[in-house]
Amino acid sequence: MLHIGIDDTDSAKQGMCTTYIAVLAREKLEKLGIVREIRLVRLNPNIKYKTRGNASVAIAIETDKVREVKEAVINIVQDNAVFSDPNTNPGLVFFEGEPEVLRDFYFRALRDIVTIEEAETIAEAEGAEYVKYKLGRGIIGALAAIGADLEEHTFEAIAYRARGNWGKPRNLDEKSVFEMDALTFPLTFNNIDHSEGKVLITPHTPCPVLFGIRGFSDKVVRNAAEMIKVDEKVEKVQIFKTNQGTDAHLQKVESIAEVRPYSSIVVEGTVIKKPWIISGGHVFFEIEDRTGILRCAAFEPTKKFRDIILRLIEGDRVVAHGGVSKKTVLTVNLEKLYVKKLVKEREVNPTCLVCRKKMESSGRGQGYRCRKCGTKAQEKVMEPFERHIEEKLYSVPPIAMRHLSKPLVKFL
Numbered sequence: 538m539l540h541i542g543i544d545d546t547d548s549a550k551q552g553m554c555t556t557y558i559a560v561l562a563r564e565k566l567e568k569l570g571i572v573r574e575i576r577l578v579r580l581n582p583n584i585k586y587k588t589r590g591n592a593s594v595a596i597a598i599e600t601d602k603v604r605e606v607k608e609a610v611i612n613i614v615q616d617n618a619v620f621s622d623p624n625t626n627p628g629l630v631f632f633e634g635e636p637e638v639l640r641d642f643y644f645r646a647l648r649d650i651v652t653i654e655e656a657e658t659i660a661e662a663e664g665a666e667y668v669k670y671k672l673g674r675g676i677i678g679a680l681a682a683i684g685a686d687l688e689e690h691t692f693e694a695i696a697y698r699a700r701g702n703w704g705k706p707r708n709l710d711e712k713s714v715f716e717m718d719a720l721t722f723p724l725t726f727n728n729i730d731h732s733e734g735k736v737l738i739t740p741h742t743p744c745p746v747l748f749g750i751r752g753f754s755d756k757v758v759r760n761a762a763e764m765i766k767v768d769e770k771v772e773k774v775q776i777f778k779t780n781q782g783t784d785a786h787l788q789k790v791e792s793i794a795e796v797r798p799y800s801s802i803v804v805e806g807t808v809i810k811k812p813w814i815i816s817g818g819h820v821f822f823e824i825e826d827r828t829g830i831l832r833c834a835a836f837e838p839t840k841k842f843r844d845i846i847l848r849l850i851e852g853d854r855v856v857a858h859g860g861v862s863k864k865t866v867l868t869v870n871l872e873k874l875y876v877k878k879l880v881k882e883r884e885v886n887p888t889c890l891v892c893r894k895k896m897e898s899s900g901r902g903q904g905y906r907c908r909k910c911g912t913k914a915q916e917k918v919m920e921p922f923e924r925h926i927e928e929k930l931y932s933v934p935p936i937a938m939r940h941l942s943k944p945l946v947k948f949l
């Protein structure tokens with residue numbers, strides 16, 4: 538089996554899409570062997586070389602025409618990659634070994650920061666052949682896509698536009714998207730953000746993608762794609778096997794002291810003060826454990842998720858899930874929040890059992906006294922109160938979800 542990895546061929550501003558290059562390659566390669574799999578692999582979402590979602594692709598082909606296959610792929614990349622964008626640094630990898638040897642490298646590219654030099658060292662050690670264009674940063678994603686662990690996976694059906702329509706507005710019948718969603722959810726996910734009333738299947742860049750539908754089976758996403766009504770030609774539809782919607786990027790850490798920037802973590806802690814909101818609508822709070830304090834953020838694009846966050850209070854036990862950035866302090870950009878244990882009672886002045894009225898303090902250390910009948914009490918008492926938040930897993934809405942984030946429906 539020959540594995541081909543391709544990455545960093547597109548440009549957020551000028552268009553193209555590495556997945557489209559994979560489709561062009563697949564069409565050509567079908568004449569040279571049997572294409573077994575096409576994968577779309579998302580890598581560390583906390584590293585922003587580009588504004589788009591850090592996607593790389595890999596193709597597995599059974600062939601005895603290895604030289605012709607390599608030539609064909611190299612030609613397709615050279616003819617289609619956007620070399621004029623300074624942020625586009627294509628890379629290609631060919632590998633005939635067992636992809637498992639690249640698995641550790643995949644996890645590092647998914648959860649950590651790796652350099653081009655490290656990718657070259659691994660490629661050479663494992664006998665993978667690579668081709669770099671410009672800085673050749675794409676060899677990182679290309680190598681990682683080949684090594685990706687897709688034991689847990691989802692599928693995406695991507696529909697592509699005819700070349701003449703690239704860059705023009707996309708005209709999709711939104712009603713057909715709602716109908717498709719009603720018929721296929723929860724086997725498909727993130728088609729629509731119902732709370733914002735927004736269709737999410739179309740990108741907003743000048744790329745060749747018309748729309749993409751994500752789901753848990755290749756058959757379902759293929760059928761779902763056929764339900765979408767468009768008033769332009771769909772040039773091709775390709776199904777990718779992918780690590781999207783699997784939470785593969787998240788790593789559980791045992792304590793706050795272990796949280797590192799640019800990783801994506803799951804960590805437990807206790808809320809230490811009431812969340813606060815800053816101009817721009819970003820909401821923050823802090824959690825602590827015996828090793829340290831960590832800031833958590835629900836940024837403005839997470840919309841109604843912020844309303845939940847604002848209901849947290851000091852003492853609530855939570856498990857934060859998200860990507861870590863380092864601004865002034867380490868901050869987790871929340872993707873999910875598991876509310877593990879809520880504070881459900883608070884200390885209040887005792888109630889007079891005769892008058893059913895709250896007693897008043899008789900002064901510091903003097904206990905409490907009923908104003909009406911004079912009944913006395915020494916201690917404050919615990920009283921349950923309404924929280925308007927539940928002990929369960931909350932997620933940011935689909936509109937703010939990262940490609941890698943597992944949709945809530947998978948937890949039910």
Ligand SMILES: [Zn+2]
Binds near residue numbers: 893908911
């Ligand atoms: Zn009383």
